[in-house]
Structure formats: structure tokens, C-alpha cells
């Protein structure tokens with residue numbers, strides 16, 4: 169009978185380990201979401217010029233409001249979301265280490281015109 173108790177203990181330990189790994193995995197897979205919007209009046213700006221997040225997976229979700237009359241998108245750290253028309257949303261997911269990064273609109277000319285901001289990644 170002793171081996172049964174041992175087997176049960178091993179099974180419980182294995183279950184604890186597996187569920188522990190699952191929890192950690194789910195946590196690291198979910199990106200930190202940060203949202204922003206393009207200026208609703210058609211100005212080449214976002215509604216936020218500064219965002220912050222912890223190191224790891226980060227998703228920037230940019231809404232292009234109806235009424236901008238322009239295509240916009242969101243880009244950061246060499247990755248870009250698609251350009252979308254008014255009423256649509258563009259997003260980009262990146263994995264970042266601590267540092268300061270520039271997010272911007274990848275539509276030609278928009279970044280230079282002021283459609284950009286800083287993302288500060290810190291622990």
C-alpha cells in the first residue's frame with residue numbers, strides 16, 4: 169500500500185508543477201496593452217505623447233477615429249502595424265527590454281510632422 173501513497177504524492181506533485189508552468193506561460197503570453205488615438209480633427213498627432221510599460225511583450229493599439237480623413241498606423245522598434253482608414257484600429261506587438269523607444273505613425277511624412285511619442289520601458 170505504501171507505493172500507492174507514493175504514486176499519489178508523485179501525481180499531485182506533477183499536477184502542481186504542470187499547473188504552475190501553465191499559469192506562468194499564460195502570464196508571459198499576454199501582452200501589456202497600451203492604447204492611443206490619432207487626433208480626431210485631422211492633425212498629425214496622437215492623443216498621447218508618452219506611454220510607459222514594463223519590459224516584455226507590449227501591444228500598442230491605435231484607434232484612427234472617424235473624421236480624421238486620413239490613413240494612420242502605429243509602429244515602434246522596427247515593427248509596424250498596418251495603415252488603416254478612419255474608424256479602424258492598427259496595432260503592433262513587440263517584446264522590449266528596458267529603455268526609451270519612439271512610437272510613430274508609419275504613413276509617409278506623418279512621423280516627421282509630429283505623429284510620434286515616447287514609450288518608456290522600465291522595471
Ligand SMILES: [Cu+2]
Nearest residue numbers: 240273275278
Ligand atoms: Cu498618420
